[in-house]
Amino acid sequence: MDSVFAYKRSAILLLLIALCAGFALSDLRIDTWAALLPFFEWMETTPFGVIGKTWGAAFAAVEAVHLLSMAVLGGAVLVGDGRLLGWVFADQPLRQVQDQCHRVFVWSLAVVVFTGVFMACGVAMKIYYLPVFWYKMLALATGTLFAFFIRRPLVSAPGEIAPVTRRLVAVASVVVWFSVAATGRWIGFSG
Amino acid sequence: MTERNSKDAQLAALLGAATILAGAAIYWWGQIQSVRELLEMAYG
Numbered sequence: 001m002d003s004v005f006a007y008k009r010s011a012i013l014l015l016l017i018a019l020c021a022g023f024a025l026s027d028l029r030i031d032t033w034a035a036l037l038p039f040f041e042w043m044e045t046t047p048f049g050v051i052g053k054t055w056g057a058a059f060a061a062v063e064a065v066h067l068l069s070m071a072v073l074g075g076a077v078l079v080g081d082g083r084l085l086g087w088v089f090a091d092q093p094l095r096q097v098q099d100q101c102h103r104v105f106v107w108s109l110a111v112v113v114f115t116g117v118f119m120a121c122g123v124a125m126k127i128y129y130l131p132v133f134w135y136k137m138l139a140l141a142t143g144t145l146f147a148f149f150i151r152r153p154l155v156s157a158p159g160e161i162a163p164v165t166r167r168l169v170a171v172a173s174v175v176v177w178f179s180v181a182a183t184g185r186w187i188g189f190s191g
Numbered sequence: 192m193t194e195r196n197s198k199d200a201q202l203a204a205l206l207g208a209a210t211i212l213a214g215a216a217i218y219w220w221g222q223i224q225s226v227r228e229l230l231e232m233a234y235g
Contacts, residue, residue: 009203017210135218142211150200150207157197165201165208172208175215 009153036128043124052122062118069111070181076104077177081170084155098155105147130190136183143176 023029043049052059080101082088089097120127127133151169154161 007199007202009199010206013203013206017206142214146207146211150204153200154204157200159194159197162201165205168208168212169204172211172215176211179215179218 009149013150033134040124040128043121046121048118048121049124052118059119059122062115066112066115066119069108069115070184073105073108073112074177074181076101076108077173080105081173084166084170094155102147102152109144127187130187132183132186132190136180136187139176139179139183143173143180146173146176 023032044053052062079088080098083090083092083094083097083101151173154165154169
C-alpha cells in the first residue's frame with residue numbers, strides 16, 4: 001500500500017488514462033455530446049456570440065490576437081522543449097530556462113483560451129458538429145494538464161532527469177501543442 | 192521534493208509522454224490515411 005502512495009502522481013495518471021479510454025469507447029461520449037447541444041446554442045446568444053456573428057471585423061481582430069498568442073505559446077514550448085533536448089540555450093541552467101518559458105507559456109495560454117472562447121461563441125453551432133474541434137479540445141486539455149501536472153513538476157524536481165524521460169517529455173510536449181495548432185487551423189478550413 | 196517524489200514525477204512523465212505519443216500517432220495516422228483515400232478517389 002505504501003508503494004502506491006509513493007507513486008501517487010503516476011497512479012492518478014493511470015486512473016485518468018483508464019477513465020478517458022472508457023469514456024471514449026463507451027456510449028457516454030455520444031450522450032455527453034448530445035447533452036452539450038443546448039450549451040452551444042446558448043453560446044451563440046451571449047454578447048460574445050452576437051458580436052462574433054454580426055461584427056466580422058471584431059471577430060477578425062480577436063482571431064489575430066488568438067493566432068499571435070498561439071505563436072508566442074508555440075515559441076515558449078519550442079524553447080523550453082528545445083532546452084530539454086539540449087538543442088538550444090544548452091549553456092544556460094535548465095531550471096532558469098524552464099521558469100522563464102513557463103511564465104510566457106502561462107500568460108499566452110490565458111490569452112489563447114480567452115480569445116478562443118470569444119471565437120467559439122461566434123461559430124458555436126458550426127464547431128459543435130465538427131469532429132476536429134473536439135479533437136482540438138482534447139489536445140488542448142491534454143497539453144495543459146501535461147504542462148502543469150507532469151512536465152512542470154518534472155523540471156522543478158531536484159536531481160538529474162533520465163535522458164530518455166527528458167527526450168520523451170520534450171517530444172510529447174511539442175507533438176501535443178503542434179496538434180492543438182494544426183487542428184485549430186483545420187477548423188478554419190472546415191464547415 | 193524528496194527523492195521518492197522525484198521518481199514518481201519521472202515515472203508519471205514517462206507514462207504521460209508515452210500515452211500522448213501513442214494517441215498522436217493513432218490520430219495522425221488516421222488523418223493521413225483519410226487524406227490518401229480522398230486523393231485516390233479524386234485522382235485514381
